[in-house]
Amino acid sequence: MSNNATPNITSLSLASTESHCCWYCGRGEETLPTKLQKCGQCGLAEYCNRECQRGDWKLHKAKCKRLTEIVVDTNLKNRLRSGALKRRLLTLSGGTVILNIRDPDITTIGDMNLAVARVRFEAPFFDCKSLLRVDLRRCTKLTSVGTAAFCDCSSLTSMVLLPDSLTQLGDNAFQNCSSLTSVVLPDSLTQMGEAAFLSCSSLTSVVLPDSLTQVGRLAFGSCTSLTSVVFPDSLTQVGLHAFCDCSSLTSVVLPDSLTMLDESVFGGCSSLMSVVLPDSAELGDEVFDECDALEQITALAGFDSVELYLRDRYKSITLRKLVLRLFRKYNKAVNYAYGTEAKKHASALAKFPPDNTGSLEVGLFLQKMSISGGDGVIGLVGYILQFV
Numbered sequence: 001m002s003n004n005a006t007p008n009i010t011s012l013s014l015a016s017t018e019s020h021c022c023w024y025c026g027r028g029e030e031t032l033p034t035k036l037q038k039c040g041q042c043g044l045a046e047y048c049n050r051e052c053q054r055g056d057w058k059l060h061k062a063k064c065k066r067l068t069e070i071v072v073d074t075n076l077k078n079r080l081r082s083g084a085l086k087r088r089l090l091t092l093s094g095g096t097v098i099l100n101i102r103d104p105d106i107t108t109i110g111d112m113n114l115a116v117a118r119v120r121f122e123a124p125f126f127d128c129k130s131l132l133r134v135d136l137r138r139c140t141k142l143t144s145v146g147t148a149a150f151c152d153c154s155s156l157t158s159m160v161l162l163p164d165s166l167t168q169l170g171d172n173a174f175q176n177c178s179s180l181t182s183v184v185l186p187d188s189l190t191q192m193g194e195a196a197f198l199s200c201s202s203l204t205s206v207v208l209p210d211s212l213t214q215v216g217r218l219a220f221g222s223c224t225s226l227t228s229v230v231f232p233d234s235l236t237q238v239g240l241h242a243f244c245d246c247s248s249l250t251s252v253v254l255p256d257s258l259t260m261l262d263e264s265v266f267g268g269c270s271s272l273m274s275v276v277l278p279d280s281a282e283l284g285d286e287v288f289d290e291c292d293a294l295e296q297i298t299a300l301a302g303f304d305s306v307e308l309y310l311r312d313r314y315k316s317i318t319l320r321k322l323v324l325r326l327f328r329k330y331n332k333a334v335n336y337a338y339g340t341e342a343k344k345h346a347s348a349l350a351k352f353p354p355d356n357t358g359s360l361e362v363g364l365f366l367q368k369m370s371i372s373g374g375d376g377v378i379g380l381v382g383y384i385l386q387f388v
Ligand SMILES: [Zn+2]
Pocket: 022, 023, 024, 025, 026, 027, 047, 048, 049, 052
């Protein structure tokens, strides 16, 4: 974040409708009692109040007078490619440009199938270190952000995309955007290219959209500040090395929909301690290779492999869910019953006959605990806690 003018922004969004947030504390305008106030000198930086403005000034003053807002209103070809705009951006100094693209007819930024050798010349914002913020909210027909479109934009702290039209994010689209701290992707997205966020070293949290079924190869590799990832229930596959070397990641909950974790998906995630790995997921080679913390926990728990340990944990999680479900059902039955506590429990118990086929039985629990009045519930809680 060394070349970043606004290092205090902690929450940035690709999908949010809020584009105006305080340059110092990062709070969105909609959460504030009054409108944001602009810096009188550059007219671009916005703050909650004078305290925030004062707080940011030390960093802001160096760029204040040089800040530029570039507004793109029309683009005849419905496509934004490299050209005059990029040439101008390349001449401006680091982290000084707010780019506001307003052309409602743009459907594509860049090119989805750009050859690696042409990226440097043809990806529309490749290596544009002058970009500080990009606002694409007015691009209501935007469906794709092409290959390496914003690759190496290392001062880019904020990116506002309109949520509902975007379906494709190209390979390397935001690779090396080392100042981006948080990403919320739109629900319309179905396709995310390889290495889309590779080496975004300030990225701390990612919310993957509900529509997404696959996370591409190397998608979030070497995002070394990433601590939290929210996976959608639609996810079926996670590609090769997708989260490798995310050394700050401590826990992940993978959804029941998952069928495949490819080779080395979490390789080198040295802080990873907790993984919910559904039974449905097949594992490629070395998925948890060099996950030091996880290997330690596995050994302590007496398992030979991380996979065996996680499989076992998943079974106990499933059991816990089942027990809690039964407990809720039993509690409801007690609440509906009449009489003394003991009678209530007896009548609730009668609703869970011990000869019921199936896995776990509340009746069986209660027999084990020598139920008596209110103590029965305490005993039941105690019994359940063994599984939690
Ligand atoms: Zn503020």
